[in-house]
Amino acid sequence: MTERVVPPAARRRRRPTKQGVVLSEELIVATALRLIEEHGADALSVRRLGRALGADPSSLYRYFRHTDDLMLAIADELIGRTLRTWSPTGDWRADLRELGLRMHAGALAHPRAAVLSSYRVTGRVHEIEAVEAILGVLRGAGFPDAEAVRIYHAFVDQTLAFGALDSASTALPGPARAAEASVWRATYVRLPADTHPNIAATARHLVADMPRSSYPAALELLLDAAAARLTAFQRRPVAD
Amino acid sequence: MTERVVPPAARRRRRPTKQGVVLSEELIVATALRLIEEHGADALSVRRLGRALGADPSSLYRYFRHTDDLMLAIADELIGRTLRTWSPTGDWRADLRELGLRMHAGALAHPRAAVLSSYRVTGRVHEIEAVEAILGVLRGAGFPDAEAVRIYHAFVDQTLAFGALDSASTALPGPARAAEASVWRATYVRLPADTHPNIAATARHLVADMPRSSYPAALELLLDAAAARLTAFQRRPVAD
DNA sequence: ACCTTATGACAACACCGTTGACCTGTTAAG
DNA sequence: CTTAACAGGTCAACGGTGTTGTCATAAGGT
Numbered sequence: 001m002t003e004r005v006v007p008p009a010a011r012r013r014r015r016p017t018k019q020g021v022v023l024s025e026e027l028i029v030a031t032a033l034r035l036i037e038e039h040g041a042d043a044l045s046v047r048r049l050g051r052a053l054g055a056d057p058s059s060l061y062r063y064f065r066h067t068d069d070l071m072l073a074i075a076d077e078l079i080g081r082t083l084r085t086w087s088p089t090g091d092w093r094a095d096l097r098e099l100g101l102r103m104h105a106g107a108l109a110h111p112r113a114a115v116l117s118s119y120r121v122t123g124r125v126h127e128i129e130a131v132e133a134i135l136g137v138l139r140g141a142g143f144p145d146a147e148a149v150r151i152y153h154a155f156v157d158q159t160l161a162f163g164a165l166d167s168a169s170t171a172l173p174g175p176a177r178a179a180e181a182s183v184w185r186a187t188y189v190r191l192p193a194d195t196h197p198n199i200a201a202t203a204r205h206l207v208a209d210m211p212r213s214s215y216p217a218a219l220e221l222l223l224d225a226a227a228a229r230l231t232a233f234q235r236r237p238v239a240d
Numbered sequence: 241m242t243e244r245v246v247p248p249a250a251r252r253r254r255r256p257t258k259q260g261v262v263l264s265e266e267l268i269v270a271t272a273l274r275l276i277e278e279h280g281a282d283a284l285s286v287r288r289l290g291r292a293l294g295a296d297p298s299s300l301y302r303y304f305r306h307t308d309d310l311m312l313a314i315a316d317e318l319i320g321r322t323l324r325t326w327s328p329t330g331d332w333r334a335d336l337r338e339l340g341l342r343m344h345a346g347a348l349a350h351p352r353a354a355v356l357s358s359y360r361v362t363g364r365v366h367e368i369e370a371v372e373a374i375l376g377v378l379r380g381a382g383f384p385d386a387e388a389v390r391i392y393h394a395f396v397d398q399t400l401a402f403g404a405l406d407s408a409s410t411a412l413p414g415p416a417r418a419a420e421a422s423v424w425r426a427t428y429v430r431l432p433a434d435t436h437p438n439i440a441a442t443a444r445h446l447v448a449d450m451p452r453s454s455y456p457a458a459l460e461l462l463l464d465a466a467a468a469r470l471t472a473f474q475r476r477p478v479a480d
Numbered sequence: 481a482c483c484t485t486a487t488g489a490c491a492a493c494a495c496c497g498t499t500g501a502c503c504t505g506t507t508a509a510g
Numbered sequence: 511c512t513t514a515a516c517a518g519g520t521c522a523a524c525g526g527t528g529t530t531g532t533c534a535t536a537a538g539g540t
Contacts, residue, residue, distance in 0.1 A: 004499090006517070006518085010517090013505075013506045013507065013516075013517045013518065014506085014517090014518080015504085015505055015506070015517085015518065015519070016519090017518095017519065017520090018519080018520075023518085023519085045495085045496060045497080046496080046497060046498085047495080047496070047497085055519075055520090056519065056520050056521075057497085057498090058498080058499080058519085058520070058521080059518075059519055059520075061497095061498075061499080062517080062518055062519075066497080066498080067497070067498095118405055118408070119405050119406075119408040119409045120409070120420065121420050121423045121424070121450075122423075123423040123426075123427040123428070128427075128428070128431070128436070128439070131428070131439060132436045132437075132438050132439050135438035135439060135442055136437075136438045139438055139441070139442075145441060145442045145445055146442075146445050148442060148445075149442050149445035149446055149449050149450075150445075150449060150454075150457055153449055153450060153454040153457065154454045154457045154458040154461060157402065157405060157453075157454045157455075157458065158398065158401075158402075158454075158458055160405065161398075161401035161402050161404065161405040162397065162398075162401050164401065164404065164405065165358055165359050165397060165400065165401040165404065166359075168358070168359040169359040169360075180360065180361050183361045183363040184361070186363075187363045187368075188363075188368070188371070191368070196368070196372045197372075197376075198372050198375035198376045198379055199368070199371060199372050199375060201375075201379070201385060202375055202379075202385045202388060202389050205385055205386050205388075205389035206389055209389050209390060209393050210389075210393060213397075214390075214393040214394045214397045214398075215397075217390055217393065217394045218394040218397065218398050218462070220465075221394060221461070221462050221465035221466065222458070222461050222462070222465070224464075224465040224468065225460075225461035225462070225464040225465040225468075226461065228464065228465075228468065244530090254486090254487085254537085255486085255487065255488070255535085255536055255537065256488090257487095257488065257489085258488080258489075263487090263488085285526085285527065285528080286527080286528060286529085287526085287527070287528085295488075295489090296488065296489050296490075297528085297529090298488080298489070298490080298529080298530075299487075299488050299489075301528095301529075301530080302486080302487055302488075306528080306529080307528070307529095
């Protein structure tokens with residue numbers, strides 16, 4: 001068998017599919033994203049994607065070695081779209097807060113694609129840009145290199161993880177989602193104080209707090225802790 | 241069609257499968273967990289589970305409406321097991337740290353269940369116990385009720401979100417996972433300093449830090465921030 | 481002893497990712 | 511121009527998946 005996937009640069013002999021579509025990596029990724037947005041992540045399969053493109057499913061294997069490869073391409077495209085609308089101001093806390101909230105919002109906007117991109121390192125252009133930018137913010141703020149990496153890592157993973165978490169629950173089928181929301185009201189609030197004193201005591205807070213995302217709060221806690229460390233470093237600088 | 245799933249209380253006519261096994265919800269969940277532990281998360285399918293149990297796959301649908309239901313049952317069992325090996329000492333920071341790390345480790349050991357349980361409220365017994373226990377630790381430490389709920393929410397979501405994130409990457413098929421790990425060494429480290437100064441400057445830290453989970457670091461940051469707030473409250477108490 | 485019905489088994493359905501073999505239009509070389 | 515190579519599209523098949531409609535039967539209540 002000749003090698004299935006050809007590097008994009010060497011692609012020349014493009015010819016239309018039976019249904020008249022000229023395939024390309026970009027078109028495939030764009031169509032995949034559209035599919036995910038319109039019908040959910042479960043709607044993304046090689047076969048369905050092929051159908052949506054007007055091509056035989058197996059054609060896709062000329063562009064991506066396996067579905068995994070395709071996922072990475074999709075993930076990187078998402079990172080790129082998010083980063084394009086963000087520009088650092090110089091205030092590291094504000095910049096990280098803004099970026100975090102933006103990434104989180106982006107995840108919620110593409111609920112089912114967010115899950116895919118959360119746990120993969122793509123090593124592609126957009127991801128690299130993002131890493132460079134965030135590290136720049138932290139080092140510019142005065143974090144020593146090792147600490148900058150540590151904070152970067154926690155920040156990025158926290159944002160991606162919450163993005164995936166929150167968008168997963170957003171993406172639940174309608175009735176299931178309503179059921180989730182009502183568990184707090186229906187089950188937890190009713191627990192008697194003698195067997196579950198702590199839940200009973202905080203019931204009204206639970207009902208108010210739990211249905212909302214805790215990402216903004218968690219982000220603020222992380223920024224607080226990072227700021228505290230920064231002032232500690234500034235008081236007693238550390239060799240790097 | 242008669243309703244497929246019968247509430248456990250109403251189960252009476254237990255009869256052995258062709259291979260002589262007497263099914264039960266507990267046995268199914270236990271076997272599923274064993275399968276995951278022994279052969280990885282991908283080894284869990286209705287058909288394989290049936291084979292492992294010595295029963296027809298379709299029999300499982302007498303106990304669980306769909307695989308999702310089964311996953312939730314597994315998830316709750318996991319919460320239970322995690323909680324069972326944890327006993328609060330009275331030092332709230334140590335207790336939360338210990339519980340967080342335990343939950344995270346539990347998630348890593350059972351990736352598929354972890355992903356599901358991260359964004360679902362099961363409302364089952366073990367989950368309720370966990371909520372009660374964590375709230376107890378926080379209120380015992382002196383957090384006002386509203387703040388206790390806020391910290392609880394951030395703590396639990398962060399733990400579950402990181403659990404899902406990290407277990408998703410450990411659940412990657414072998415080669416894909418190896419590829420992930422090498423991206424930092426192969427791609428990022430090689431970026432020239434003139435185009436990517438921040439990555440180049442921190443390259444050795446990135447290689448050391450990124451392949452590991454950032455959960456322990458993120459947890460510590462959260463505990464730091466919470467402790468800072470606690471002392472603030474203790475200095476100037478707040479009506480609740 | 482009988483009747484009901486819970487529960488297990490079976491077969492079938494509609495999907496899935498992936499691959500090897502085949503065919504054909506595009507392209508570059510002569 | 512002609513032609514030979516081969517990129518890239520198509521087809522059919524493999525072995526897997528979750529799920530369901532139907533049927534047989536053994537357990538339990540009466």
